[in-house]
Amino acid sequence: MKKFAVLVLSLAMVFSFAAIMTSCGGSQPAEEESAAADDSAIMAGFICLHDENSTYDLNFINAAKSACEELGIEYQIKTNIPEGQECYDAAAELVDAGCGIIFADSFGHEDYMIQAAKDFPDVQFCHSTGTKAHTEGLDNYHNAFASIYEGRYLAGVAAGLKLNEMIENGDIKADQAKIGYVGAFTYAEVISGYTSFFLGARSQCESATMDVTFTGSWYDETAEKEGANKLIDDGCVLISQHADSMGAPTACETAGIPNVSYNGSTVDACPNTFIVSSRIDWAPYYKYAITAAQNGEAIDTDWTGDLSTGSVLLTEVNDQAAAEGTQEKIDEVKAQLESGEIHVFDTSKFTVDGKKLKKSYMADVDTDAEYTPDTKVVSEGYFHESEYRSAPYFDLAIDGIKRLDEAF
Amino acid sequence: MSKANREPLLHITKRKAMPWQQSWLIRLISIVAALIVCAVITTAATGLDPMSVYGTMLEGAFGTERKIWVLGKETAVLLCIAVAMAPAFRMKFWNLGGEGQVLIGTLISAACMIYLGDKIPSGLLILLMVVASVVVGAIWAGIPAFFKAKWNTNETLFTLMMNYVAIQLVAYYIIIWESPKGSGKVGIINQSTNAGWLPSLGSYQYLLNILIVALVTILMFVYLKYSKHGYEISVVGESQRTARYVGIKVDRVIIRTLLVSGGICGLCGFLMVAGTDHTITTTLAGGRGFLGVLVAWLAQFNPLAMVLVSLLLCVLSRGAGEISTIYGLNQSFGDILTGIILFFIIGSEFFINYKIHLRGGARKKGGSN
Numbered sequence: 182m183k184k185f186a187v188l189v190l191s192l193a194m195v196f197s198f199a200a201i202m203t204s205c206g207g208s209q210p211a212e213e214e215s216a217a218a219d220d221s222a223i224m225a226g227f228i229c230l231h232d233e234n235s236t237y238d239l240n241f242i243n244a245a246k247s248a249c250e251e252l253g254i255e256y257q258i259k260t261n262i263p264e265g266q267e268c269y270d271a272a273a274e275l276v277d278a279g280c281g282i283i284f285a286d287s288f289g290h291e292d293y294m295i296q297a298a299k300d301f302p303d304v305q306f307c308h309s310t311g312t313k314a315h316t317e318g319l320d321n322y323h324n325a326f327a328s329i330y331e332g333r334y335l336a337g338v339a340a341g342l343k344l345n346e347m348i349e350n351g352d353i354k355a356d357q358a359k360i361g362y363v364g365a366f367t368y369a370e371v372i373s374g375y376t377s378f379f380l381g382a383r384s385q386c387e388s389a390t391m392d393v394t395f396t397g398s399w400y401d402e403t404a405e406k407e408g409a410n411k412l413i414d415d416g417c418v419l420i421s422q423h424a425d426s427m428g429a430p431t432a433c434e435t436a437g438i439p440n441v442s443y444n445g446s447t448v449d450a451c452p453n454t455f456i457v458s459s460r461i462d463w464a465p466y467y468k469y470a471i472t473a474a475q476n477g478e479a480i481d482t483d484w485t486g487d488l489s490t491g492s493v494l495l496t497e498v499n500d501q502a503a504a505e506g507t508q509e510k511i512d513e514v515k516a517q518l519e520s521g522e523i524h525v526f527d528t529s530k531f532t533v534d535g536k537k538l539k540k541s542y543m544a545d546v547d548t549d550a551e552y553t554p555d556t557k558v559v560s561e562g563y564f565h566e567s568e569y570r571s572a573p574y575f576d577l578a579i580d581g582i583k584r585l586d587e588a589f
Numbered sequence: 590m591s592k593a594n595r596e597p598l599l600h601i602t603k604r605k606a607m608p609w610q611q612s613w614l615i616r617l618i619s620i621v622a623a624l625i626v627c628a629v630i631t632t633a634a635t636g637l638d639p640m641s642v643y644g645t646m647l648e649g650a651f652g653t654e655r656k657i658w659v660l661g662k663e664t665a666v667l668l669c670i671a672v673a674m675a676p677a678f679r680m681k682f683w684n685l686g687g688e689g690q691v692l693i694g695t696l697i698s699a700a701c702m703i704y705l706g707d708k709i710p711s712g713l714l715i716l717l718m719v720v721a722s723v724v725v726g727a728i729w730a731g732i733p734a735f736f737k738a739k740w741n742t743n744e745t746l747f748t749l750m751m752n753y754v755a756i757q758l759v760a761y762y763i764i765i766w767e768s769p770k771g772s773g774k775v776g777i778i779n780q781s782t783n784a785g786w787l788p789s790l791g792s793y794q795y796l797l798n799i800l801i802v803a804l805v806t807i808l809m810f811v812y813l814k815y816s817k818h819g820y821e822i823s824v825v826g827e828s829q830r831t832a833r834y835v836g837i838k839v840d841r842v843i844i845r846t847l848l849v850s851g852g853i854c855g856l857c858g859f860l861m862v863a864g865t866d867h868t869i870t871t872t873l874a875g876g877r878g879f880l881g882v883l884v885a886w887l888a889q890f891n892p893l894a895m896v897l898v899s900l901l902l903c904v905l906s907r908g909a910g911e912i913s914t915i916y917g918l919n920q921s922f923g924d925i926l927t928g929i930i931l932f933f934i935i936g937s938e939f940f941i942n943y944k945i946h947l948r949g950g951a952r953k954k955g956g957s958n
Binding site: 232233234257258259260261264265270273274292296312367369370371398545 | 653655656659662760768769770771772773774776777780865866867868870872873875910913914915917919920
């Protein structure tokens with residue numbers, strides 16, 4: 182027994198010694214590498230709320246990898262960073278690791294990114310989906326988004342065609358063309374998303390209506406699945422979502438209800454019900470911002486990607502579930518959007534409480550605790566979304582959409 | 590007759606107290622064994638060199654001065670909760686409500702910052718936040734304690750349910766305080782004025798938090814080991830009947846102890862809001878109210894041993910994050926390694942407390958060991 186103990190003890194010492202040695206040895210080349218990289222190229226850091234299991238974060242991670250590999254620069258990705266002090270710590274650690282530009286992907290990261298931007302003025306901080314860059318006035322803090330409302334409008338067109346097909350086939354009556362939508366929260370980013378989706382659907386199927394339910398979380402697989410199932414039970418014949426798990430798409434596949442997805446294709450998990458998905462491709466922004474930082478040029482305070490920059494994409498249409506001619510129709514409407522022939526938030530196409538939106542309507546573009554409306558956003562017959570700042574600010578409750586549980 | 594002859598292959602008996610050298614040797618062996626198992630799994634699952642993975646984990650915990658501070662900050666939070674749990678568990682009161690007691694402390698601290706931030710000087714505000722969070726945390730633990738003392742209700746379920754009440758309350762107030770409307774995010778509170786923020790000592794942002802928790806830990810050690818209250822807690826924990834027999838007012842001890850336990854949790858909530866995060870979310874405690882229970886148990890309710898255990902857990906979790914960043918592995922892989930190491934450590938306590946006799950081994954009376 183004693184001999185055994187001595188043996189194990191000496192083994193333990195050897196192992197711990199080896200571990201310490203390798204840890205010291207391991208650290209050396211890494212530091213040299215980053216120092217060497219500093220001279221030639223910038224290093225990029227990415228902060229993600231969740232990891233690859235979230236469709237939202239996966240979309241960011243893929244873009245980060247492809248942008249950095251294309252530019253041939255080093256990068257580090259930190260996943261599962263909560264929206265608290267951990268975000269500041271992660272940003273600071275990325276600065277220590279030698280990153281010259283740092284991106285964060287979640288709305289709640291914003292204040293911590295601003296804090297980091299103040300503390301590290303030589304490093305560029307870029308925050309996707311945030312709203313405060315234009316009012317903070319920091320040279321090294323930037324917001325970015327994309328005109329995803331255009332993508333959602335196109336996805337809505339696909340949904341409208343599917344509804345029409347169901348009506349023509351006699352599966353449903355025209356007044357039963359009710360869409361269900363699982364949203365995360367009740368602020369502009371989500372409202373702008375489901376409203377543009379609905380307007381796209383109604384542009385094809387006039388009798389379409391929509392019910393929206395909210396989960397109060399960006400990633401809650403159970404709540405998203407339950408939300409979708411509840412909508413299906415309430416008679417919704419097509420589902421879309423703006424939340425980041427596979428909850429809603431898989432609920433649709435199980436129930437055999439067509440689904441218009443978000444953040445990327447879910448066709449692998451839902452081969453029979455997936456129609457199409459819109460998503461933001463962040464790679465163009467990453468390439469733009471990293472290149473600008475590398476050349477010492479200023480990065481836009483608010484950068485809004487669109488169809489022309491390749492930031493707003495639609496996945497391939499799944500013929501198994503989509504109505505005939507969907508791809509052609511999407512291409513046609515896309516061309517109209519790009520040429521400016523049609524606008525998603527055309528004020529002649531929707532009403533609020535039975536009335537058309539007035540030209541004097543003010544939106545809450547500058548974030549403040551009292552939600553003060555501060556900017557005129559309606560002109561030339563349409564609501565100018567994502568022009569006065571990159572993040573959406575369309576937060577009107579238009580007729581035809583019923584919000585079921587706003588208080589989660 | 591045959592029954593008496595058939596000795597089981599192995600049977601287990603409780604050990605008498607073991608010399609500390611031997612028990613620490615067993616713990617060391619278990620950690621080495623865990624590292625070997627982790628190494629095998631790492632190589633099999635990822636093809637990476639396990640030594641460099643371990644190196645990266647240590648790097649993630651201690652690699653830079655900032656990482657060491659972050660580790661200190663994380664350890665302080667976990668330690669604070671574990672220290673809060675210690676007196677209750679030592680009394681065999683199963684307080685599973687740490688999460689809620691911390692959250693309710695964060696809630697009241699955030700409320701003070703939001704409503705009084707521009708009305709009273711920051712020093713007074715901080716003082717008020719400390720008092721309020723300690724009191725509210727104490728009440729949150731005191732309610733189940735009162736019911737336990739008066740009507741012998743089940744404290745496990747009661748404290749557990751109080752967690753959900755606290756989470757829902759926080760969720761409710763987030764909807765009132767959120768900005769922008771509907772986003773579910775409060776954001777950093779008083780970011781421009783820093784009202785109600787704990788000051789940084791020098792340039793060390795997290796030092797004050799760490800010092801406060803260190804002080805609380807030492808006080809708790811003294812309280813449990815040398816005070817009359819501490820003795821009463823031990824007696825009530827051993828046997829309530831004995832306690833009554835020697836004239837200890839058991840209900841009073843239960844309520845008093847839980848007020849202390851909850852108060853420290855409330856203080857922990859204050860430290861999170863005023864010292865580090867400066868915001869409020871329903872996940873601010875992040876399960877550490879439960880992890881603190883594990884720490885307290887592993888350290889056998891000794892506050893000083895809790896320093897080591899919480900440090901170990903935080904090193905593992907920081908290391909797990911680092912290997913996911915450096916090797917592009919999913920964070921779950923780091924969690925698997927952490928799980929294996931914890932499994933072995935908990936297992937080692939079994940071998941410290943119990944002895945396994947193999948069949949036939951009993952004949953060798955007075956064998957080595």
